[in-house]
Amino acid sequence: MGMRRGLFVLVGLLMLGSVGATSMTYVVGCDIAWPPFEWVSERGDYLGFDLDVMRCIAILEGFEIEIRDVAFDSIIPQVGEGLIHIGASGFTITEARALVVDFSEPYWTSDQLIVVRAGSGLNVVTALSRGARVAAQRGTTGAAWVEDHLVDAGVDVRLVLYETYPEAIMDLLAGRVDAVVQDEAPSLAIVREYPGQLEVVGTIWTYEQFGFLVRKGDPHGLLPRIHSGMAKMKESGAWDHLVSAYFGPSLDAIEAAWEACIDILLVEGDVEGYARCLAQRVAQ
Numbered sequence: 001m002g003m004r005r006g007l008f009v010l011v012g013l014l015m016l017g018s019v020g021a022t023s024m025t026y027v028v029g030c031d032i033a034w035p036p037f038e039w040v041s042e043r044g045d046y047l048g049f050d051l052d053v054m055r056c057i058a059i060l061e062g063f064e065i066e067i068r069d070v071a072f073d074s075i076i077p078q079v080g081e082g083l084i085h086i087g088a089s090g091f092t093i094t095e096a097r098a099l100v101v102d103f104s105e106p107y108w109t110s111d112q113l114i115v116v117r118a119g120s121g122l123n124v125v126t127a128l129s130r131g132a133r134v135a136a137q138r139g140t141t142g143a144a145w146v147e148d149h150l151v152d153a154g155v156d157v158r159l160v161l162y163e164t165y166p167e168a169i170m171d172l173l174a175g176r177v178d179a180v181v182q183d184e185a186p187s188l189a190i191v192r193e194y195p196g197q198l199e200v201v202g203t204i205w206t207y208e209q210f211g212f213l214v215r216k217g218d219p220h221g222l223l224p225r226i227h228s229g230m231a232k233m234k235e236s237g238a239w240d241h242l243v244s245a246y247f248g249p250s251l252d253a254i255e256a257a258w259e260a261c262i263d264i265l266l267v268e269g270d271v272e273g274y275a276r277c278l279a280q281r282v283a284q
Helices: 003-009 049-061 072-080 141-151 165-173 184-193 222-236 238-246 251-266 271-283
Strands: 025-030 064-069 101-103 108-117 132-137 157-162 179-183 198-210 213-215
Touching: 025 049, 025 072, 049 064, 049 222, 049 238, 049 251, 049 271, 072 101, 072 213, 108 141, 108 165, 108 184, 132 141, 132 165, 141 157, 141 179, 141 198, 157 165, 165 179, 165 184, 165 198, 179 184, 179 198, 184 198, 222 238, 222 271, 238 251, 238 271, 251 271
Parallel strands: 025 064, 132 157, 132 179
Antiparallel strands: 101 213, 108 179, 108 198
């Protein structure tokens, strides 16, 4: 673990004395391979919308967090077992998941997009039929949609599951699968990263809402603090600044802005100033 990675993982160490030394550190589990919600920069730092929201909430609400990279389909089981305390990885709120964990208020709305290789000749129909190899990440609602609406319905497609969406995209580029089904914002981000190589050919209107999640019954009382932190961010304008910074610009631009601004958050503890700096930097 490099110096900067160690600096940014433990937000509580930079809380400017707002939390006592005996305060508990809450582990935040994220699948850090899904930009713009979470990813690892070229320098090895963890960044992304979900991660920064968690850092901001921790500072605003006076607790410590440790961000831990966890496979997506392992986060809910580990939250349920108490091994990690918060799941923050673009989780869609579903009835099945709500049986085993408790969700925060929704913080994002998404549909699923169908991504193919540019020039493949596929469209929204042919990308999901006639022997197509359709990729999705294991344990996601994208994978569940393909399973429920295509495979189980007898449509002639083969669902190919991956541990992470970036792996699915690499196989799409290499021609080993024909289409990738994933959430809107990450799909648009990856198309921007491969101009002329990938394109979106259709939308699956799922109207999903994302939430942060905690152990059933919220034994540590984290949900009220998460809700309070989000409300403070929205009231100050920090939330809108983070949205404009993370959704639209290139990943390179975001990484450069993040490096330039992050100490405002983690050293100075200035949530609004950091978010404003990030938005301004990516807009330059």
